[in-house]
Amino acid sequence: MGFFLNVHEGPQSITKINNVKLEEGMIVSNEPGYYKEGHYGIRIENLVFIKKNKNKLYFENLTLAPIEKDLINFKLLNNKEKKYLNEYHKKVYMRLNPYLSKGEKTWLKSFTN
Numbered sequence: 001m002g003f004f005l006n007v008h009e010g011p012q013s014i015t016k017i018n019n020v021k022l023e024e025g026m027i028v029s030n031e032p033g034y035y036k037e038g039h040y041g042i043r044i045e046n047l048v049f050i051k052k053n054k055n056k057l058y059f060e061n062l063t064l065a066p067i068e069k070d071l072i073n074f075k076l077l078n079n080k081e082k083k084y085l086n087e088y089h090k091k092v093y094m095r096l097n098p099y100l101s102k103g104e105k106t107w108l109k110s111f112t113n
Helices: 079-099 102-112
Strands: 027-030 033-036 040-043 046-053 056-061
Touching: 079 102
Parallel strands: none
Antiparallel strands: 027 046, 033 040, 046 056
């Protein structure tokens, strides 16, 4: 997300130093990552829309790109995290498959297993 090639503009953000209250209707980037110094870094970047339901805020993913499952150690995930990942991939497939070739559909569907 950016404006005139800025990567991040606030004032809101998902950081420890954010001092702006997140509110319904805002869009922010969610970028969890892991960096092994001197070796590599892995980051997932999704844009999320802030919605409200019963006075509670939650994020709805706007970005629809599969997350490479070969890079995930599923032994480290709990059942809720595994379910989230599977539901995310199903949503990606359902939204994008009408626009894909047969081969692309087969490849993307492999993320839902």
